[in-house]
Amino acid sequence: MNLRDDDSAPTTRARRPRGWLRATIVGGMAVLFVGSAVGFIAFLSQLRGVEIKPARNADGIVVFTGGSSRVSDAMELLAAGYGKRLLISGVHPTNAVSDISRSLPDNHALLGCCVDLDRSAVNTRSNAAETRRWARERGFNSLIVVTSNYHMPRAILELSHAMPDVTLIPFAVIGDRWRDEPWWTSGPTLRLLLSEYAKYVAAEVRVRLAVIGIEVMPEASDQPVQAPRRPATAQAN
Structure with a gap:
């Protein structure tokens, strides 16, 4: 035993x-x-379900291309006098002002006088870098940020890191898909939110590391520009 x-x-x-x-x-x-x-869940709590006009005017307006009605909403804000100039960041390199004007026939005068195009940005991080350069050149201390509601948390994170001295006023665009049905009943919308959440977490980690002096390289790309000519703007985000 x-x-x-x-x-x-x-x-x-x-x-x-x-x-x-x-x-x-x-x-x-x-x-x-x-x-x-x-x-x-905390990420979802940051997303607005309705469009709310900015509470105040700003020196300039910046819109990140990539979602339906972002540019048209930004043009409406410019026309209403919410900002002096508008930067459209993430425009496809082959697109010109004329391409955008065809989709915005009521804003030809504004496009000619008060709109700047950024063709260099290919993702949210480079959107923020180009916006910083534009704001500094113009001497702007406050900006209204126009992008889709699901993209707004990451956009504000990148912009705040790139230009902590500039006041940022978010204007979240609500897409038709978001309006038509609850996100939890739509597979494509849920996948979009999960993907955006993962990108937001990655950006948050990178920014926090940068604050303590650890730069993570190379820059992560959301959707690099490698497609042929697109109708009006590049879908950078």
Whole structure:
């Protein structure tokens, strides 16, 4: 009996570490899942469900291309006098003012006098860099930021990091898909939100590391410009 007990002891001792490791992995995955779920809910809480006009005017207006009606909404704000000039950031390199004017026939005069096009930006991070350059050249200290509601948290994060001394006033554009049905009933919308949340978390980590002096390179690209000519603007975000 004693011999058999002694023979089984090493096996029992070998199983204990494996069981402990398995429990640790499962526990870690559970914590990660819960943390991600809580973070996703917090991210969703930042998204506006209706369009609200800016509470105040600003020196300039910047719109990031990539979503339906972003540019037209930004032009409406410019026409209403919410800003002195408008920067359209992320325009496809092959598109000209004439391409945009065809989609905005009522704003020809504004396009000629008060609109600047940025063709260099290919993602949200470079949108912020080009916006910083434009604002500094113009001497602007406040900007109204126009982009889709799901993209606004990341846009404000990147802009705040790029120009902490500039006041940012968000104007979130609500797309038709968001209006027509709840996001949790639409597979494409849910995938879009999950993808945007992942990008937001990655940007948050990179920005926090940069604050303590750790620069993460190379710059991550959301959607690099590599497609052929597009109708009016590049879908950079």
